[in-house]
Amino acid sequence: MVIAVAVYSLGARWQEVRQQRAVGVNAEQIFRSPAGFVAGNPNGDVSVVAFYDANCPYCRQGAPALAKLIAEDGQVRLVLRELPLLGADSESAARVKLATMAQGKYFELYQRLFTEPGRATKDKAMRIAGELGLDTARLERDIQNPSIDGALAETTGLARALGVRGYLSISSATGCWARAPTTFTPSSPRG
DSSP: OHHHHHHHHHHHHHHHHHHHHHHHHHHHHHHHOTTSEEEEOTTOSEEEEEEEOTTOHHHHHHHHHHHHHHHHOTTEEEEEEEOOOSOHHHHHHHHHHHHHGGGTOHHHHHHHHHHSSSOOOHHHHHHHHHHTTOOHHHHHHHHTOHHHHHHHHHHHHHHHHHTOOSSSEEEETTEEESSOOSSOOOOSOOO
16 A cells, blocks of 8 residues: 555656656747737736636636636736647637637637536537627638647647646646646745
């Protein structure tokens, strides 16, 4: 029993070291790539990156905590990364959300998809986009833009490099969590 605990602890420590190295090597791409949407303070002194799928129940659960975090702390820079691994509906909804970045309504669509009941799908995302006043004909064209494929591929590659295994996965300069905690407290001093 003691050996099993020691092996588990060693494995967990190795995962933590691997993630820290991956964050260091990929920091610019993780925190500054246009493939991620920035909410909160774009110049904040604390960056939090959330890898999520719109159809993930953990992501739905964690979304209010992320919104609260940026509402209560004006120095937080929240980077949202689309990681649609739960099927075709997830990928099509992610494509619509990424395409809305050009029209300035990504965060609004992100929030609505999590607050409305049921699966996130392309049809639902397009309906909400229309309700938000977006040009849906333009969205249909923008969804096909190769930059959308590039953004999804980049995020998938980063998730692999970081060892992201679950939803909602949160990364900051100080650590990675497999699921979002219900509250966030930056552990690094600001300066």
